[in-house]
Amino acid sequence: MRIKVLLIVLLLLPSLNISACPPTAGYVGAVYSQGITESEAMSYLNRSRIASKLNTGFFSFSPYFKDGLRAIYIEIGSYEEGAPLKAYIFPGSKYTLLLVETDASLNKGPLLYAESLLSGLLNPRNIVNESGSPNNWNPPAPYALWIRLERGVEVKVNVVRCGFVYSRLREPQTGRIGVIANEIDYNLSFGIIKRIESRGVGVDYLGFNEESMIKASKYRVVIFLGGHLAPATGKFVLPLLRNKTAYLRHNWLISPGTWGTGGIFIVIAGSDRYMTRRAAEEFLIRWADFAIRAAREGAVFMEFNSTAIMIVSSGRCGILEEPELQLSSEGNYIKAVYREGHSDPCARFYIAECSMTDREIRITLGRQSTSLICVQCIGVITANITIGPLPPGDYKVCINGICGHINISKS
Structure with missing residues (x-):
């Protein structure tokens, strides 16, 4: 099915006007191999009261x-300036x-x-394609894919010439941490x-x-306690974990990502x-600083191949002649501590580039x-980096040209 949908996307490309100018917004969509009627959708939305406008x-x-x-x-949430988070449902008999x-x-x-909010209506396991297009494409590319699958109708996607600039997604306004958990995980x-x-x-x-999900859309950081099988909350978590659920068979998992507003x-x-x-105990020890910084300042987060890289950096006075790298493993994660000497302790590291080829992470x-004002001393800058989740095996990790090897063992 995914191969078929990819071919549809490729067939659409020749009809696009590549010289079109930048759009002002965009649309992202998910096609479900699940048929629903308009009345079924409306009944669920009215009953669940998840929409402020319908x-x-x-x-x-x-x-x-x-x-x-x-x-x-x-409308299923709002941005910092009060603008609504808009969603559209296109019911179909098959998709x-x-x-x-x-x-x-x-x-x-x-x-x-x-996807998480509507998981009581649309089962995330039935998603067969996700795609997106800017708003100078008409109709949106996800719609063209859906109408092809649902009705067998070929729809040409047109691109308009315009003269506008790109927009950016606004940030949520609540600099606190919200937690969603069922009663069992809440108590424990x-x-x-x-x-x-x-x-x-x-x-x-x-x-x-x-x-709770509506409330969560206003938070910079939202923690979900419990996995995809947890009573009540599992349906919200399933779209967020994607293909990482296998790591939960006999172990624990801490998995971040970008979502909501x-x-x-x-x-x-x-x-x-x-x-x-x-x-949760591991989170408090190893990950709390990342969550606190994200709540205060926004996330420092990158992702490739469903593997997240998080960094927390600090500086202190000291002397370090050569850069050093220390590696350790905890569960399905690699913990890397990289230190480097600097002219002062007030600099911080950020992730400029990353790549993962086979089992080599660079x-x-x-x-x-x-x-602008810094204590006058020679400094040592430290980066505490978490990489994962990763399957068991031997890995080579290189940070700024310093490499080491680490093994993630089976639980």
Whole structure:
């Protein structure tokens, strides 16, 4: 099925006007191999009350075309400045399309959020394709794919010439950490996460239903306690874990990503409730600084091949003649500590480039100053880097040209 859909995308490309100018926004969508009726969708949406606004009709998906497409329109959250997070459902007898408005760079975060929020209606396991297109494409590419699968109709995607600039997804406004967990995981693990408050960042328990997800869209950092099989919350987590669920068979998992209105999610889960508690304890020890920094300043996060790389950097006075790299493994993760001497302690590392070929991971770190006024001493800059989840095996890790080997063993 995925190969067939890819061919459809390739067939669409020749009809596009490559010289078109930049769009002002975009749309990302998921096609489900699941048929629903409009009345079924409306009944669920009215019953769950997840939408602050709900109606049906014909909607335009480009400011440059007047024609509209029939869909169910819902508003399922809001951005910092109050603008709504817009989603559209296209019911079908065999396939259903979920389409979400995003920025012109086609950030998939709002789609992940919508998939989780609507998982009680549309099963994430039935997703057969995800794609996106800017709003100077008409109709949106996900719609063209859906109509081809649902009705066997070929739709030409047109691109308009325009003169506008790219937009950016706005940030969520709540610089606190929200937690979604069912009653079992709440009782066993929420107290562990709550300890973050001693470091100066508030933690709010949001509950475990659709209303909780709406609240969560306003947070810069949202933690999900429990995996894809957890009662009540598992349906929300499944779209976020994607192909990482295998790591939960006999182990624990901490998995971050971008979602919602530009913030990040962190799934803390285990193969059972007690392994989830162990994951929460590990989070408090190893990952809390990352979450706190993300809540205060925004995420420092990259991802490739479903593997996340997170970095927390610090500086101190000291002398280090040669760069050094220390590697260790914890569960399905590689922990790397990289240190390098610098003219002062006020610089911090950031991830400039990263790549993963077979079992070789290469990371290039850049340095940036954090203050105009700095203590006068020679400095040592440290990067604490977490890479994972990764399957068991031997890995070579190179950071700024310094390499080492590490093994991730089977649980």
